[in-house]
Amino acid sequence: MPLIALALWFMTREAPSSSDAPSASPGASEPGASRTAPAPSARPRASYDPADYARPVRAYAAEAGVSARLLMAILYNESYKPHDPKLERAWQRYKPEAAFGIANMHRAAFDATKRGRDFAHRRWEELPDDRGLAIEAAAWHLHDLAAQLPARRSGACTRDELLALGYNTGASNMLAFARGVTPGNQAQSYLDRLRNNWGKAGSALAR
Template identity: 55%
Template sequence: MARRRVPTAEPEVQPPSDREDVRTPPLRPHDYTPADYADAVVHSAREAGVSPVLVMTVLHNEAYKPHHPLLERLWQWWKPGASFGVANMHRATFERVRRSHGLQGRWQDLRDDPAFAIRTAALHLRDLDRSLPRRHVRRYTRDELLALGYNTGARNMRAFARGIPPGPMARSYLRRFRANRERAAASLPDGGTAHSVATHRDAEV
């Protein structure tokens, strides 16, 4: 007589071990503000060794689409391959950061865990900083180049640092970064200066 198969439960997916208790982005997109994640930004920036103002300004730049997990799932259905999380990270970028820093989470966890998304973004900005030459053209600050690298990739960032002009989309990202920086700093304790860290000093050419 054939034995009956006993249903087994699906393996439980463990959340990243570094998950913090932060609020889920609101379902109504216009209620979302990166300022709600100031503590996570400061913590992640300190760990990564980058400016919290840089991280927060990137979050402001990436606030152009809804970040509630349900809405991100719908966005992914409408646009396969879209980025995930409050910092809008694509899968290929996440996998590079995950391998470089031994992260335990998955790309999909960026969608459900804002603290993990912010930490991953800060680590990515640190990696970009390490790949950016110390000397660069004077029309950009180092943080502006890192933001451009976040948006367009490390190779383009280094090209901009040499003086190659960015394209229309990168220029738009840079304009928004400059416009958002003051508001981002205002949302951080002491304007982010109390938690700033020493990075490579800007050297203009």
């Protein structure tokens, strides 16, 4: 019965749209990234606020050469569901292809991203318990997506918006959007939430 209730919660839950208006569009300047190494990953707390992870976001974004504000905005986008390790694992037993961790990363993306990196020995199954690892993997996944973007692009999306869409929909769709293809309803919803979370992400990093 608890598993059925959990399944119903996930199936009926919709990602909330933020009421925060963005202070600038994705791709604009962001708070300076810190080179300070993140503190050792702590076990997840009962409550979760992406802003509490500003330090590792800044550090891992700097290491990967990606926008810390983009990474933080993605964490806000992916915070629509409870990131409790037990709940995530219960849902994964019901839906094996579900994503893990606060950055909602799928197994294939994690396994591809970790190759040749400092966390190559880590396992996807560790993501629910290690939020630092989840942030690190997300940062390098964005790095790998950025390497695939063409220098010349068309369409209304900024570089950071395209990377966020790539994170959500995959590299092939990202490249299509970079050619000017209009995002579908789900991709547009993700993009709208990213824009709504952009100001919140900047505020979190400025703390």
